Amino acid sequence: MAEFSEDLPRKHQDLILGATGDGVYGLDCEGRTTFTNPAAARLTGYSAQEMIGKGQHDLIHHSHADGSHFPKVECPIYAAFKDGNVHHVSDEVFWRKDGSSFPVEYVSTPMFDDGVLVGAVVSFRDITERKHAEQALRESEQRYRTIFNATHDAMFLISAEDGAILDANIEACRMLGYSHEVLTTLSGIDLHPHEIPKLHSIFSDLRRTGKIKSDQLSCRASDGELIPALLSATITEVNGRACILLLAQDRRKEVKAARQARKLQADLHHVSRLSSMGEIASGLAHELNQPLTAVMNYVQAAKRIMDSGSAEQRRSISEYLGKAAAQTDRAAKIISGLRKFIEKNEADRSKENINDIVEEATKLVLPGGSTQDIELVLNFSNQLQLILVNKIQVQQVVVNLVRNAVEALGETNAAVLTITTADAADHSIMIAVGDNGPGIDDGQLHTLFEPFVTTKSDGMGVGLSICRTIVEDHGGQIEAEQNAAAGMTFHFTLPLNPVQDAPGTQ
Numbered sequence: 001m002a003e004f005s006e007d008l009p010r011k012h013q014d015l016i017l018g019a020t021g022d023g024v025y026g027l028d029c030e031g032r033t034t035f036t037n038p039a040a041a042r043l044t045g046y047s048a049q050e051m052i053g054k055g056q057h058d059l060i061h062h063s064h065a066d067g068s069h070f071p072k073v074e075c076p077i078y079a080a081f082k083d084g085n086v087h088h089v090s091d092e093v094f095w096r097k098d099g100s101s102f103p104v105e106y107v108s109t110p111m112f113d114d115g116v117l118v119g120a121v122v123s124f125r126d127i128t129e130r131k132h133a134e135q136a137l138r139e140s141e142q143r144y145r146t147i148f149n150a151t152h153d154a155m156f157l158i159s160a161e162d163g164a165i166l167d168a169n170i171e172a173c174r175m176l177g178y179s180h181e182v183l184t185t186l187s188g189i190d191l192h193p194h195e196i197p198k199l200h201s202i203f204s205d206l207r208r209t210g211k212i213k214s215d216q217l218s219c220r221a222s223d224g225e226l227i228p229a230l231l232s233a234t235i236t237e238v239n240g241r242a243c244i245l246l247l248a249q250d251r252r253k254e255v256k257a258a259r260q261a262r263k264l265q266a267d268l269h270h271v272s273r274l275s276s277m278g279e280i281a282s283g284l285a286h287e288l289n290q291p292l293t294a295v296m297n298y299v300q301a302a303k304r305i306m307d308s309g310s311a312e313q314r315r316s317i318s319e320y321l322g323k324a325a326a327q328t329d330r331a332a333k334i335i336s337g338l339r340k341f342i343e344k345n346e347a348d349r350s351k352e353n354i355n356d357i358v359e360e361a362t363k364l365v366l367p368g369g370s371t372q373d374i375e376l377v378l379n380f381s382n383q384l385q386l387i388l389v390n391k392i393q394v395q396q397v398v399v400n401l402v403r404n405a406v407e408a409l410g411e412t413n414a415a416v417l418t419i420t421t422a423d424a425a426d427h428s429i430m431i432a433v434g435d436n437g438p439g440i441d442d443g444q445l446h447t448l449f450e451p452f453v454t455t456k457s458d459g460m461g462v463g464l465s466i467c468r469t470i471v472e473d474h475g476g477q478i479e480a481e482q483n484a485a486a487g488m489t490f491h492f493t494l495p496l497n498p499v500q501d502a503p504g505t506q
């Protein structure tokens with residue numbers, strides 16, 4: 001063999017060839033086998049005697065993997081002793097004596113004797129295992145890709161080192177309106193240029209904990225739309241590289257539905273306030289009558305004096321007009337209270353004094369306070385902190401409760417309506433509206449807050465259900481109980497520090 005040193009004894013050469021796991025055989029310039037090692041015999045099933053002197057191509061290399069004929073002239077092994085170059089091949093098969101084949105990798109190296117090309121030496125190995133492993137890897141990659149692309153949510157593989165997007169699934173491309181080619185040239189920052197500090201803080205949490213879920217970020221699409229998303233990210237290792245596997249769930253539909261639900265709720269509250277207004281209008285008409293009559297009297301008195309009064313009397317005109325102005329102001333305040341109450345009102349919250357809210361609401365139902373039929377008792381705590389609420393909505397709760405109580409007290413002798421405000425447990429404020437009316441059957445107590453539950457012939461049964469939505473929206477609770485002596489008390493709580501809606505859902 002040409003590769004062995006001239007000095008290496010023949011016996012040593014045989015030992016080396018016998019020890020190697022690769023098959024090795026030599027060919028002369030006609031392609032006939034000149035020698036083989038034991039591994040070549042083991043791998044092909046032909047003994048050395050069966051191979052020596054035979055055309056090796058006809059014996060073990062005659063056909064392609066699909067069984068089609070492999071012409072000798074195209075054989076890279078034979079090419080070695082024709083063109084004098086080394087040929088390395090790993091996509092062909094060799095055929096065993098029993099007719100089966102195996103994938104092979106071989107190197108065919110030309111042999112020279114005194115500069116004259118005398119044949120080639122071929123070293124080959126069975127790569128069945130390697131092909132299986134490659135196939136398994138391909139299948140696994142295929143499976144991963146299928147799952148990656150079949151998920152309904154956008155998925156990204158991001159470098160944990162520099163935030164580069166290494167891979168993205170079909171849904172990610174669809175959601176953001178980028179081709180896969182473009183998306184994989186971007187980085188995480190390109191998708192959140194409008195909220196970099198938030199991005200940094202979320203990803204520093206991720207580095208600390210290895211896993212996060214957040215609905216605080218929105219992704220910017222190629223057309224500039226900000227898409228609210230629920231992100232779930234996990235740090236993982238892919239091919240020895242620290243990566244972030246990021247799942248982004250498109251929340252556009254959810255956010256739109258929440259917005260619509262809030263709008264519907266606000267509309268419902270508004271309609272309910274309009275219907276309350278109808279019921280309290282007669283009380284208000286009576287209340288407005290007083291200042292308007294007073295204005296009329298003062299103005300008429302002033303006119304009389306101007307027409308025929310003495311100089312002395314004329315000096316009191318200014319006083320009468322002042323009083324008329326004060327009464328006009330009172331009437332205007334009553335009207336403006338009502339107008340504010342029925343205004344369309346969005347979800348604005350502000351720090352308010354709960355006693356003022358309750359008092360204003362009570363005035364809408366009982367403008368003059370206690371009446372001939374009902375004694376109004378206000379038990380207000382003056383120790384209460386300001387509270388963050390939607391003023392109009394809380395007034396609506398109080399109006400509903402006070403109106404119900406006044407209606408319940410319709411036939412009651414010595415009727416008393418008691419309104420209480422007080423500190424309550426868990427940093428909240430409690431408001432109670434109690435009456436000594438007829439109360440309600442115990443069986444109805446549990447369904448009172450359900451919509452359309454009413455005992456009134458002209459009732460809609462939505463007042464208490466709206467009260468509950470408003471109170472729960474503020475993070476509080478509302479309950480009704482029968483009083484031990486007579487009537488009912490409704491109380492509700494409002495937390496001093498309500499949890500606000502998460503950003504992005506507004």
Ligand code: ADP
Pocket residue numbers: 400404405408435437438439440448453454455456458459460461462463464465488
């Ligand atoms: P509506 O007033 O249209 O019936 P609500 O939801 O405000 O609707 O009230 C539901 C029912 O609760 C009323 O029909 C009434 O039977 C009962 N209710 C509410 N407040 C009182 C109360 N203070 N005393 C007795 N029953 C009450």
